[in-house]
Amino acid sequence: MSGKGIEGSLRRAKIFQQLTLYIPAAVLALLVLAAIFAPFLAPYSPTKTALGQRLIPPFFIEGGSTAHLLGTDTLGRDILSRVIFGARVSLSVSLLVILITSTIGTVLGIIAGYLGGRTGTVLMRVTDVSLAFPAILIAILLAVVLGPSFKTVVLAISILGWAPYARLIRGEALRLREADFVAQARIIGSSPLRIMVRHIFPNIINPLIVIATLSVGLVILTEAALSYLGAGIPPTTPSWGAMVYDGRSLIDTAWWISLFPGMAIGLVVLSGNFLGDWLRDKLDPRLRQL
Amino acid sequence: MSKIILQVEGLHTVFFTRQGVVKAVDGVSFYVREGETFGIVGESGCGKTVTGLSILRLLPEPAGRIVGGKIILDGKNLLELSKKEMREYRGSMISMILQDPMTSLNPVYTIGDQIAESVRLHQNLKDDAVEKEVISALRLLKIPAPEMRLHDYPFQMSGGMRQRVVGAIAMSCHPRLLIADEPTTALDATIQAQYIALFKDVQRQTNVAIVFITHDFGVVAQMCHRVGVMYAGKIVETATTRELFKAPRHPYTSALINSVPRLDRKDNRLYSIEGQPPSMTDLPRGCRFFPRCSVARDVCREQEPGEVDIGGEHSVSCWRVS
Numbered sequence: 001m002s003g004k005g006i007e008g009s010l011r012r013a014k015i016f017q018q019l020t021l022y023i024p025a026a027v028l029a030l031l032v033l034a035a036i037f038a039p040f041l042a043p044y045s046p047t048k049t050a051l052g053q054r055l056i057p058p059f060f061i062e063g064g065s066t067a068h069l070l071g072t073d074t075l076g077r078d079i080l081s082r083v084i085f086g087a088r089v090s091l092s093v094s095l096l097v098i099l100i101t102s103t104i105g106t107v108l109g110i111i112a113g114y115l116g117g118r119t120g121t122v123l124m125r126v127t128d129v130s131l132a133f134p135a136i137l138i139a140i141l142l143a144v145v146l147g148p149s150f151k152t153v154v155l156a157i158s159i160l161g162w163a164p165y166a167r168l169i170r171g172e173a174l175r176l177r178e179a180d181f182v183a184q185a186r187i188i189g190s191s192p193l194r195i196m197v198r199h200i201f202p203n204i205i206n207p208l209i210v211i212a213t214l215s216v217g218l219v220i221l222t223e224a225a226l227s228y229l230g231a232g233i234p235p236t237t238p239s240w241g242a243m244v245y246d247g248r249s250l251i252d253t254a255w256w257i258s259l260f261p262g263m264a265i266g267l268v269v270l271s272g273n274f275l276g277d278w279l280r281d282k283l284d285p286r287l288r289q290l
Numbered sequence: 291m292s293k294i295i296l297q298v299e300g301l302h303t304v305f306f307t308r309q310g311v312v313k314a315v316d317g318v319s320f321y322v323r324e325g326e327t328f329g330i331v332g333e334s335g336c337g338k339t340v341t342g343l344s345i346l347r348l349l350p351e352p353a354g355r356i357v358g359g360k361i362i363l364d365g366k367n368l369l370e371l372s373k374k375e376m377r378e379y380r381g382s383m384i385s386m387i388l389q390d391p392m393t394s395l396n397p398v399y400t401i402g403d404q405i406a407e408s409v410r411l412h413q414n415l416k417d418d419a420v421e422k423e424v425i426s427a428l429r430l431l432k433i434p435a436p437e438m439r440l441h442d443y444p445f446q447m448s449g450g451m452r453q454r455v456v457g458a459i460a461m462s463c464h465p466r467l468l469i470a471d472e473p474t475t476a477l478d479a480t481i482q483a484q485y486i487a488l489f490k491d492v493q494r495q496t497n498v499a500i501v502f503i504t505h506d507f508g509v510v511a512q513m514c515h516r517v518g519v520m521y522a523g524k525i526v527e528t529a530t531t532r533e534l535f536k537a538p539r540h541p542y543t544s545a546l547i548n549s550v551p552r553l554d555r556k557d558n559r560l561y562s563i564e565g566q567p568p569s570m571t572d573l574p575r576g577c578r579f580f581p582r583c584s585v586a587r588d589v590c591r592e593q594e595p596g597e598v599d600i601g602g603e604h605s606v607s608c609w610r611v612s
Contacts, residue, residue, distance in 0.1 A: 117352070180394035186348055187388075188381035188408040188459060198407070202398045 021278045024271035031268065035087035038065020042081035043069075046238045047123050050076035055254050071256040073246060082238040083260050089239035090268070093153055094219040100158040102212050110204070111164065112195050113173025122172065130163035136225060143231035153232055157222050161215075168211060172204040179203075213276030217269035224265075240265050292324040295364055295499045296345070296467050302358035303337075303344045312570045314340040316523035317359070319597075322467070325493060327500040329514030329531070331507065331546070333567055337523040338503045345501070346386055347376050348585050363465060382412040386469040387458035390476045391453035395444035401455045402440030413464045427458040430492055447604065450481040454488070461492060471503045486513050496517045507550045511535065516603065519543045522567055522578040529604040539606040542579045585610060 034041055053076040057064040064071060070079040112123040139156035146152045175198070176182060185195050224241015233239055240261040242250035247257030303315035315337045322328040330338045344356050347368060350452040361368040363383060371379065388394045396404060405424045409415065414415050415423065421440075428436035432452040444452055452474060460468055470489075486509065493500060502513055510517055510531060517534050518525040519542065527540040538544040548561040565582040568574055574581060580590040589609050599605045 180388050180390060181396040183348070183388060184394045184456070184459065185396075185407075186380070187346065187386045188463075189377045189379070189411050190407070191377060199396055203396070 001268065010066075017278075017281075020274050024274035024278075027267055027271045028275070031087050031091060032263070034084050035091050036200035038085045038088060042078075044078040044081045045084040046077065046082045047236050049075065050268045052076065052097070055250075057254070058256050058260075070260050071254075073243075073254070073257045074250070079256060079260050082243060083240070083264055086238045086240040086243060086261055087264065089150070089233055089237060090220050090223065090241065090265070093150070093157070093223050093233075093239075094155050094216050094268075097157045097161060098212050098215060100154070101215075102165050102208060104158075104162040106169050106201070106204070106208060108162070109166040109169025110173045110200055113170040114176075114177050114196050114200055115192065116177070120170075123166070127163045127166045127170075130160045131167070133160055135160045136223065136231075139222075139226050140229060140231045143226070147233055148234055150233055150237075153223055153226055156226065156231070157219055159218070164215075165208070168207055169204055172207055173200050176200050176203055209276050209280050213272040217265065217273040220265050220268065260270045292326070292497075294321045295324045295502050296322045296501070298341075298345065298359065299360040300359040301341065301344060301356065301361065303340050303349065303354060305354050307353065307571075310571045313523055313573070314354070314570065315344060318520070318523075319359075320518050320525060320528060321373075322499045322501060324466070324499050326516065327498040327502050327514045329502045329504060329510045329517040330512055330520055330525075331504060331517055332520035333505065335567065335570070336520045338505075338520055340473055341520070342386065342471050342501065342503050345467075345469060346380060346384055348386075369434050372395050376399070378412070379433065380515075381408050381432070381465070382463045383465055384467045384469065385463070385465040386471065387460050387473040389472045391449050391456050394456050396451060397444055400441050400443055400446070401458075405440070408459050408462045408525075419518075423462060426464040428455075429457040430461055430495065431455070432488060432491075433458065450477055450485065453477060453481075453485060457489070461496065463499070464496065465487050465497045465498060467501070469501045471501070472505070474509060475504070475506070481524065482509070489513070490612070493512070501572065507547060519546065523570065524578065524607065526608070527604075527606045530602070533602065533604050539600065539604070539611050540579075540608045541583050541585050541610070545582075545584075577607075 027172060050072070053068070054074055055074055056068050056072045056076075058071040058079075059066045059069050068078050068080070070083065073079055073082070082210070094162070102234055108123050108127070112120040112127075139153075142156045142159070143152050173196075182195060185199050204279075220241060223232060223239060224244055226237070227239055227242035228245040232242065235242065243261035244258045244265070247254065247259075251258055298321070299319050301315050301318045302313065303310040304313055317344045318337070318341055320328060330341060332338050340349070340354070343354075345361055345368070345413045347356070349355065356369060360368070363379070368376065368379065388518075395401065399407075402421075402424050405427050406420050408556075409420050409423045409427075412453050413423070424440055425436045428440060433439055433451065433454050438448075444455070447455065457473075474485050477485060489500070490513065492498070502509075504510060515529065516530050518528045519534075520526070520541065521542050527534070527538065527543045529538075534543065535547065538547055542563075545561075549563060551560055563582055568578055568581065575594075576592050577583070577586070577590045577595055580586050583590065587609060595607045597605050597607045598611050600611065
């Protein structure tokens with residue numbers, strides 16, 4: 001191959017790599033901005049019903065109008081406005097939940113994996129029990145006891161959500177405990193805490209990022225399921241998950257009710273995964289200089 | 291004669307396993323002087339590495355435990371130190387070099403960071419003073435262009451260079467004792483020779499005492515001042531290197547020396563010792579080498595021989611000598 005060809009394909013690879021960073025970053029940034037400035041961006045109030053304007057299709061098909069770009073739902077509420085406002089709930093819930101669960105899971109997983117012994121066994125049995133519990137049931141229970149609210153939803157998803165992190169991180173910590181560079185750290189006199197923070201943790205960031213980004217979708221969907229069961233955020237507040245569920249019985253006629261919030265969920269999940277990949281490459285010293 | 295820096299007396303280290311208690315190190319005694327290299331030679335599984343880890347008190351817990359003996363470093367019995375005191379000793383008083391340079395460095399930090407970590411743990415220095423120490427450690431190990439290399443990640447270096455970095459970490463806080471556990475085994479022959487020459491030089495400059503664990507008599511001959519030959523958890527013979535090669539007294543030592551391939555001999559069959567080392571959970575009653583010994587007598591089967599000092603820093607545990 002000629003030198004020019006290699007250079008060309010290198011340049012293309014570089015452009016592609018940058019696109020996989022900038023596009024998802026832009027999408028997420030737009031959604032975050034939309035969530036913050038929702039009251040200014042949304043053409044209508046997300047909760048205002050207009051029974052005379054029920055089930056208007058989006059503007060690009062017959063019967064639609066530019067007054068409601070993405071159409072309206074069974075109560076005549078504007079879908080676009082609801083998707084914009086829904087970003088607030090879905091994004092903040094998933095961000096909070098992932099922050100809480102990954103922190104708890106990582107701390108417990110590293111302790112269980114590195115220290116092992118009785119502490120490790122106890123922690124892992126607790127994790128097993130948490131994994132065995134049906135999350136939805138606990139969430140409903142919490143909603144009944146505490147009353148449905150934003151805090152309840154975050155708590156309900158987090159309370160068991162740390163367990164998969166703990167499991168995975170423990171496995172990694174267990175593997176790294178035997179690594180020579182950890183032995184090396186002990187040789188120079190590092191304390192167990194220091195080894196866990198400085199030597200184990202940076203080496204488990206990759207799998208951590210992968211499951212954290214993958215769980216964005218899971219959290220949004222769980223939040224949706226909770227809303228559907230009435231254990232979620234109270235119905236007047238629009239959330240993407242609840243909107244998808246709202247439209248499920250009319251999916252063959254008024255598909256736009258479910259489709260647009262569904263697409264929003266898809267965009268967030270996909271952007272999350274791309275960003276996760278990029279971050280993982282960035283954190284890997286072997287790929288850092290490419 | 292320079293001062294004795296490490297004195298190990300009757301060290302007993304055991305492992306609790308499902309098959310029973312394994313006496314991995316069974317009454318090992320030796321000493322090392324300042325600026326001296328003491329070699330521990332033996333087959334795989336004879337307890338060399340466990341002896342090294344015992345000195346640092348880094349046995350895999352809870353399975354491994356030191357159950358007896360004394361490890362006296364510069365007048366202090368290490369076995370009486372608290373965990374915290376022991377941590378302060380590690381790195382600053384004693385250090386260790388592991389076998390495989392490809393895995394003993396943390397892949398996510400630059401080598402400068404990794405040497406600096408050791409320096410910071412034991413000395414309260416400002417950042418630029420730390421960097422000076424790091425560079426001087428890299429210089430000591432003759433790593434070219436240390437100011438540039440300290441920003442490199444381990445994967446950017448060759449095996450030989452990495453092992454020098456491991457050496458630089460070990461020497462960064464000027465320890466009095468260095469335990470080197472087969473540091474040259476993973477290197478190829480030319481690099482091995484360089485590394486040994488390098489360490490002799492490091493020793494000349496720092497007067498560090500070295501316990502050199504190896505199975506390679508060639509390395510022993512080049513590196514060590516005195517040698518202990520280990521078999522099944524015991525040191526069976528200790529002597530100066532010259533004496534050991536010239537006049538080995540224990541049949542195991544002679545057998546080991548005979549099994550080194552030699553180019554200056556006509557017969558091209560390589561000598562090997564018959565049989566296997568005994569199972570560590572089921573040791574023979576008498577001498578441990580008895581089942582494989584070509585000159586064994588009746589007494590060897592019945593009773594374990596004691597250590598006999600035959601003068602000139604040479605001692606042997608064999609019935610033929612006593």
